[in-house]
Amino acid sequence: MALLKSLAARENDLSNPANQLKFLSNGIFKKGELPLFKDKIAETNHFPLKPKKLEILQLNLGYMCNQVCSHCHVDAGPDRKEIMTMETMEQCLEVIRNTGAHTLDLTGGAPEMNPNFRWFVEEASKAGIKDFIVRSNLTIILANKKYHDLPEFFKKHKVHVASSLPFYKRDKTDKQRGEGVFDKSIKALQMLNAVGYAQEGTGLKLDLVYNPSGAFLPTNQQALEQDFKVALKEDFNIDFNSLFAITNLPISRFLEYLIASENYEDYMYALVEAYNPVAVENVMCTNTISISWDGWLYDCDFNQMLGLKVDSKVQHIRDYNEDLLNDRNIIISQHCYGCTAGAGSSCQGTVTE
Numbered sequence: 001m002a003l004l005k006s007l008a009a010r011e012n013d014l015s016n017p018a019n020q021l022k023f024l025s026n027g028i029f030k031k032g033e034l035p036l037f038k039d040k041i042a043e044t045n046h047f048p049l050k051p052k053k054l055e056i057l058q059l060n061l062g063y064m065c066n067q068v069c070s071h072c073h074v075d076a077g078p079d080r081k082e083i084m085t086m087e088t089m090e091q092c093l094e095v096i097r098n099t100g101a102h103t104l105d106l107t108g109g110a111p112e113m114n115p116n117f118r119w120f121v122e123e124a125s126k127a128g129i130k131d132f133i134v135r136s137n138l139t140i141i142l143a144n145k146k147y148h149d150l151p152e153f154f155k156k157h158k159v160h161v162a163s164s165l166p167f168y169k170r171d172k173t174d175k176q177r178g179e180g181v182f183d184k185s186i187k188a189l190q191m192l193n194a195v196g197y198a199q200e201g202t203g204l205k206l207d208l209v210y211n212p213s214g215a216f217l218p219t220n221q222q223a224l225e226q227d228f229k230v231a232l233k234e235d236f237n238i239d240f241n242s243l244f245a246i247t248n249l250p251i252s253r254f255l256e257y258l259i260a261s262e263n264y265e266d267y268m269y270a271l272v273e274a275y276n277p278v279a280v281e282n283v284m285c286t287n288t289i290s291i292s293w294d295g296w297l298y299d300c301d302f303n304q305m306l307g308l309k310v311d312s313k314v315q316h317i318r319d320y321n322e323d324l325l326n327d328r329n330i331i332i333s334q335h336c337y338g339c340t341a342g343a344g345s346s347c348q349g350t351v352t353e
């Protein structure tokens with residue numbers, strides 16, 4: 001294990017995406033010890049990985065966040081300054097008006113902290129997208145008086161709220177997301193329920209996003225959803241629609257955690273062991289384009305964090321061309337094993353159930 005740590009250190013700064021990628025590709029494994037993801041998917045003729053019909057545009061409105069979660073793959077936090085400008089938002093709106101995609105997915109950081117967030121939601125909701133998701137960390141609603149009316153604002157624009165909640169118990173949630181996060185999240189969920197979210201007949205959708213609090217893979221999504229539903233209803237009278245179980249990918253803060261806790265090798269072996277060729281069919285990058293705060297295009301949020309722009313003539317939102325993008329090869333590497341383990345994993349939860 002000392003070898004592992006020194007190798008990681010030798011790669012210099014793992015907060016640098018290029019170093020992370022190098023570490024993931026060569027890392028500590030001897031040649032052949034851990035199969036390359038590209039060879040694995042080639043066994044079922046999925047290499048090169050190609051996109052299918054574009055369904056989801058995922059926009060990262062900035063890396064600023066009121067939390068600093070230990071497993072955050074965005075490395076978000078209060079001191080991050082990267083924020084999508086109004087000019088880039090205007091370019092995104094132009095694409096939203098003309099895209100064939102039916103879902104718009106706003107993420108961050110805390111997307112609500114972008115100063116133009118409300119203006120953008122108002123404009124984008126006029127564009128006729130079918131499903132309009134905002135990924136809220138929940139605590140933002142209570143972080144400052146100016147955010148207290150977010151539930152009403154979401155309701156007004158029929159926003160589909162997808163909220164992170166690592167567990168239905170205080171200790172595990174606070175361990176991963178910080179002291180006091182659980183209680184604030186519960187209060188925010190109650191506020192969302194109070195305006196009609198997850199209540200019959202309102203059409204207001206409230207989903208929860210679960211990710212494991214350590215170096216292990218999520219268990220069955222349906223069983224987890226049932227456990228969450230029973231516990232949250234009994235303990236706090238909270239309702240929600242669905243639960244998305246997401247696998248932690250070995251990048252950013254979670255990669256650092258895996259190395260520091262000496263779990264990196266075992267975790268990678270666990271991902272490879274759980275490789276599911278059926279999940280490859282539906283990995284998120286096959287129906288999604290991810291757009292960064294500064295307008296660059298990526299196959300997914302994870303590739304965005306690793307600095308891997310789309311392999312296409314079109315790489316920026318200002319030059320957006322759906323036909324050209326649909327013709328690209330998706331860039332893959334060893335982190336992709338996180339999307340194909342077990343029932344598969346994406347921002348919408350499992351991909352095979």
Ligand code: SF4
Binds near residue numbers: 067069074108164177
């Ligand atoms: S709330 Fe989300 S974006 Fe913010 S630090 Fe936690 S995981 Fe990252």
Ligand code: SF4
Binds near residue numbers: 284285286301335
């Ligand atoms: S990490 Fe991104 S590129 Fe790799 S399989 Fe997952 S969604 Fe696709």
